Amino acid sequence: MTVATDDLEALLDRASSGVALDGLRIDETDDGYNLEAGENRWPGLDEAALGRALESSDEYVTNWRYWQETVGGEGTARRAFLRWCERAPLADAEDPADAKATVDAPLAVPERYDALRDGIDREWGQLSITARFVDIDDPDGERVYDLWHVDDADSDLADLEVYDEPRAAREIATHDDDGRYRPLKTAPTLPAGWAFTGLSGDDLVDAVGFFYPATIANWHRERQGALDVDHWLETAERQTGIYDVIDELPREAVEWMTEACCVDSQCLRRREWEYEDGDELDADGGDGPFPCREPCSLVIAAARKWAILESEEERTYELELTTSELNQLEELVDAVAEGRVDEIREADVNDGANRYRARYLRAKRFGEEGLEATQVDE
């Protein structure tokens, strides 16, 4: 690996105002320049000696150039995310004791450079991201990023549809494998079979933004301890128009709602909002990398339906069922709730949610007006 002359010049230009990044440090003092590169220290260098010393610390120099000149954006979510992608220490980790502000198992420059030759893999929801050098044989510090579905980790690139324009992510994310519209971008139903290769850092951030909008921004805020969570009650009370009613949803119904909608099997965001500040909900909020800071528009729309349904009074009904038929009702509800209906085999009459079993139950127990049940609490 060699250090380009203009990299050295750029560094020397900035040396007087101080350079400090990832173990590379240059300070200008009355006795000349002090240089640190990892474990190595060179005090009191003149400009020529500094140049020679930097030549021998090429990894630190090209790393500095990539982060300061190519990526830039000090303090932005974009920069923090790209650094997370290669397990670089995060600049905003002012207090290393704050676990959220640091990268798990951060890598120093020499280890990171070794790893970037093979590619460093990260997972973001159902996205798999690989950070690697553009030129593996003679790396000049420039990184590129590959992006594909976690399920395609072992797929041959030749078997995948390859894209290079981040906007293509919008198309990919619109429908699931069954061709159904995905209104919730963080639902765990992202189809596989595609890849983006050799993306720049900016393009990677754009593509991730199209797959999972605003997740990088909120993840970054959380790391900085600045995630502005809006709990259920404040979000519900803010609504107007047809959604004005949702703050009437009973507390226990909010529990059922989060259990129904906000668990990992339905959404990859990690729910950080609760019923209200200091009043936590029981359902598991999930453990994905990016947080959910307030009930989303799908939850709001569904909550309206439940608020209206929950305003009905409970009744007692009497209906005739065998024990197996009662069990079958449970199986039917479970099958729909678990999205299992399409998997039930045509002739599997042992499954209570089998279509023939359901049709039989309907033929036997439904009259002209549906289920034959009598209200008995009048």
Next chain:
Amino acid sequence: MQALVIAAHGSHLNPDASDPTYAHADTIRETGAFDEVREAFWKEEPHFREVIRTLESDEVFVVPLFISEGYFTEQVIPRELRLEEWDPDRWESDGTSASQATLEAEDVGKTIHYCGPVGTHDAMTDVIVQRAETATENPDVGEGFGLSVVGHGTDRNENSAKAIKYHSDRIAERDRFDEVKALFMDEDPEVDDVTDYFESDDIVVVPLFIADGYHTQEDIPEDMGLTEDYRLGWDVPSEVDGHRIWYTGAVGTEDLLADVLLERAADAGADIGDAREAVRELAASVAGTEADSGPEPNAGAGAGD
């Protein structure tokens, strides 16, 4: 750095509802006029609530991709964007004259120029006329033709009808079409009776809607008698009561709408260079191509929820 945010309704049920938003955003991205261009939605993601934080720009221009001033532009969008000190009076609008208000979004500390909706901008008049040109495949359409601008209209929001009438009047003043008439779905004069309101044999009907959906692709064509059943489609033009009705989809899908978005932002102080010229050229060239291949009258499904 400056950013453009296009604030649209979106849909939980219909993936086509956001197509115009994406198409116009991409057109503006291509011009390079803004450092960042972002789509934001009420029903899709990124939500209005979380869009501003995805931007690095300090100065953000938000343009609602809505037809009229009303509930969404005056209440929902400003509230969800957390625009401090917002008040509809800040627009000093008579119902169709909102330009912009400069505010701060409290969660991010950025300057937000909150613009009036695209539907009430003067440049929208040109988009409606261009829609008539693409519908008839005739860049000089006018003489011998009547033009109807059709809106939802609703008693709940008088501004909805105002926007429709505003553009009808402006087109009428140009003396390009023999007759111009504003018609509505939910109030008089109703689009059902379109042929009663025109003497011209040829009538171009342009629905002032953002996205194609239930209203533009099911209701209106059936109400006007273009077809018995929207699923069977209809001809352009269709014969109704001795008139030829030239009807295509929502005006919001017209390529030139990107120009209105740019104008809104420019009116609010955005530096857009020569982006408008680029967009107008692109829209004109696309309109030419579409005229060659013929319109697709029955694309898209219900905008729904």
